[in-house]
Amino acid sequence: MILIMAFLIGSMYAGAIYMMMRRSIIKLVMGLIILANATNLLIFTVAGPLRRGAPPLIAEGSIVPDQLVADPLPQALILTAIVISFGVLAFAVVLIHRVYEVIGVDDMNNLKDDSE
Amino acid sequence: MAVIFVCFLLAMVTPWLYRIRPELSVGLLMAWVAVVFLWFSQFYTDVHQGQFYQEYWQWVPSLGIQLSLHLDALALIFVWLISGIGFFILFYASGYLKGEKNLGRLLAILMIFMGAMLGLVTSNNLISLFVFWELTSVTSYLLIGYHFEQEKSKKSALQGLLVTVAGGLALMSGMILLAQVGGSYDIQYLLSQADRIQESPYYSLILVLILIGALSKSAQFPLHFWLPNAMAAPTPISAYLHSATMVKAGIYLLARLNPALGGTELWFWSLLLLGGTTMFMGAAFSAFSADLKRILAYSTLMALGTLTMLLGIGSDYAMRAFVVFLFAHALYKGALFMAAGTIDHETGTRNVFAMGGLGKKMPLTFAFTLIAALSFAGVPPLLGFIGKEFLLEAALLSWLVLLLVAISSIFIVAAALKVAWLPFTGEFKDTPHAPHEAPLSLRLGTMVLASLSLGLGLLAWLLNPIFSQAASNVMGAELSVKLSLWHGINIPLLVSLAALGLGCLCYLWLRTRSQTVDWIEKLGQYGPEMMWETFWQKLLAFAKWQSDIMQSGNLRRDIWVMALVTLGLVGWAAMRHWPGLPELELGEWKIHELAVVSVAFLAGLYTCLTRQRLGAVAALGALGFSVALLFVFFSAPDLAITQVLIETLTVILLVLVLFRLPRFQLYSSIKERWFDAGISIIIGFMMLMFILLVSGNHYYESISGYMIENSYVIAKGRNVVNVILVDYRALDTLGELFVLAIAATGIYAMIRQPRELS
Structure with a gap:
């Protein structure tokens, strides 16, 4: 399974980088979204053996999990990462919207002031 | 120790207090400085018998760092100079800059600076000494750059800061090495470890690093140039920084560490050569400058060079001369700087050739400037004369040193006359302001300090006990100092008289030659300063070049x-x-997993290739939900929930914004x-x-094991991921909340801002 996951994550990285190199700002943002997803999956995959049906929960009545469970620590970190990346994304989206409103262009190469 | 910290506290309230009650705040600061002076003076009886006073406050005990106070004779002399001169400087500054709106701030910084200097000279711990050291660099930057609206002032301040802070870095490395070798950060302990330090293979490195730090601070050749430039500061600041304090910090450090580091060949030659060069150069430029403050600044270089050289020589005579000269210099230089400021204030010019006949208009200023200048020139019966006698005696070491000192003395006599005689005598010349006697606040400092130069010259024996102890502190061995005006007819006296005579001749020759003076003064701009400036320009150009490459825009x-x-x-x-190569085995896989992965892959591919905006967003959503499904398959329900929520929001957000943007092109x-x-x-x-x-x-072993086992036991939570987020790593989550809050604020601001404003 790790091979399949690795293939997916590698493709997502390739797609993200490709999108980020486009000149259209909205594509840049899409690239960022893919990049964030790819990175979350990367941490998830690399951090520990992928386990099926073993969430890190403690059943009612016991004080430790009854079976071997998935590693909770990377999950906690990824959860934080998902939320933060949404914060960044929301900011970026509003920012490009604003940029387009003001400048009227969505071509990255034309954003720079010519007078500089 | 507490008295020093009150200085910082007072500084904090000063800017506000000054706005409400200017006189009260100045009075309060001065009163406190007087308290500091007296508080430290109570230890005089202990100190002059060779005892000391100590105080310890733990700061970072695990690293051996303390805030510790060690007051011996050497420290007490510095404390007296810092607080005594500081007292008059505060008064002087309040008169000199009267009506300036930033004066409150200036006084506050001055107070912090004073506290830092007091802390520096009383510290018994290398690290706390270094902290105070850097604090003086930073505050002196603010003081020199007081007129921040003037380009020149800003530039000089920055130059001073860069030189001293670069030296500070070297100093810190040197101190840490010293502590490693010597086994402690405690200065008194280190002083007893001289053999161990000097035999260590790191000795040369330690010495060079500490010398770079100390000599850059004390403006020794070739890092001397920042000091004359620092004259861009308002005169009260120059008077304070250059008479008793900032520039003497480096000298103090060398004197303090002399018993541990001194006495080796490297020490001897480096200090002798650098100090001697600085002394000679300072004296020469001092004689050939036209600007009052520059004359004094260069003569400060001369004094600092002399002190450095004396430390290098290291003989009994040299140590005695060091203490006496240090004290005498602080008194007359403080007086002269304040006098120079007064003249500048009253006439509007600082060019000595543009002034004349001021003596009749400002008789008191003239009289006391003259007294200070006589001490400066080394005329009996002033303290400066005694200092010069000791200096010449120490210079008997070799005829070359003696010659150098003698020539410097000649220049200094000429410089002294130029400061105190030329502007006051002769025909009256018109100046930008019509001069009249200065108010008391501008006169008091000069008067008191000049009188002290005279009084202590006559009553020099009063200083014997404390100077003996201070010289012993520097030497690291018992040493007695006997000050007297009359030593009998000997070589120093003859040289001293010859220097006076030749100095007068030199002055007479210079008096009418303002052209030559201009020309020689210009020479001062070349040399190390130019190299330093070029270095910074090149560095900045390099920085620009490499950021242009790495951040092309x-x-x-x-x-x-x-x-x-x-x-x-x-x-x-x-x-x-x-x-x-890793084994390329597929391992265990399930068909639904493969299906989801395929969907994700295709969705990603479609996002990248499509030219339809809505299609791209939809595909992006599909990709996100596939990732959420993968989280579900592999035992991460919390992630899946979050991912679904966030992905939904993302798609909505994109759709909302997308239709206000142009089509893909x-x-x-x-x-x-x-x-x-x-x-x-x-x-x-x-x-x-x-x-x-x-x-x-x-x-590495993961720490998750601990978290899983204790999730319920300690944190009372059954969902381990949640427990990690809100309990084990609660601060992280709090930080995350802040990030989101900041992002939300930014978004809100961008949406609210009307189009026209931007």
């Missing part, structure tokens, strides 16, 4: 750079630790796109290999 190129660097680094690391050519695709695929492949190499290799 073209995002596509920036991403290439990042991608290629990442590729290079990861590739390099992988090559070094190449474990062989093809900006790049086919060739560019293929090129980018090539790079992307290489990166993607690298990530693939990376995952295969890394997964399954766990070099």
